[in-house]
Amino acid sequence: MALKAVTPAGTEDVRTGELFATGKIVLFGVPGAFTPVCSDFHLPGFVLKTDELKAKGIDTIACVSVNDAFVMGAWANSEAAEGIVMLADDAAAFTAAMGLTTDASSFGLGTRSERYAAIIENGVLTSIRVEKEFVDHEVSTAEHVLAAL
Template sequence: MIKVGDAIPDVTVKHLGANGLEDVSTGELFAGGKVALFGLPGAYTPTCSAKHLPGFVAQYDALKAKGVDKIVCLSVNDAFVMKAWAESQAAEGKVETLADGLAAFTKALGLEADLSVAGLGVRCRRFALIADKGVVTWIAVEEAPGAFEVSSAEAVLAQL
């Protein structure tokens, strides 16, 4: 599992932007400044939709005021689902959503969870991290499935 001091792995993920489906290099995305990244099991799932993403939308101004250049949400979903979810959550323009459809970035981070027993396949564990110029400076991973205690926007703010 990725830890403080590690470089963010360079993996290509997807984003549905103004020009359609785009490749995003995580190495490039994280290289330029301070990024708050949070990962979650899936768009439209209960805790993710009721608490995790909305918390980062609500704390957007506070995070920016503390020096965060980008707020990024990662999930093992496709780019079309991530865009629709961001729109439904009023997150566009505040939180960049990354679609890790094959869980390649999630696995490179060492944060995958096999939720096949629930019919969900390989997903991302719930976590949050801060990276500065591509290097992890803080990370918190929820230990129990369904937990939402250490990866909130407020937890990130407390570390800035």
């Protein structure tokens, strides 16, 4: 599965099988860049807790959203998301393969990702917590990930 990663040099294709193959990774999914809960709470929580997550043995922190790479890049810049790999799932293919799509049409967003946080160790999904409603941010927060480590 291919996603687009936003880097300081621009965007690059990323194969999820390679990105998640080695090390301990936190992957969190959000419904949309620049949306209220995502921008006010979810991403900022991971930005604030990056050092704590790394101290607990996390090698990579990645955020995925059903957005294009340009939007993810602008969002990363606006949130000072240094240290977090920002992944664009422009056609929701990765999100669909994970079984985590949701219909956010009532919010004007169409097909989006459920809000979740996962821990992947050497290519194996060891934990995933999905919010009951994609507008919630309880079980998928950086604090809950830290507690699970």
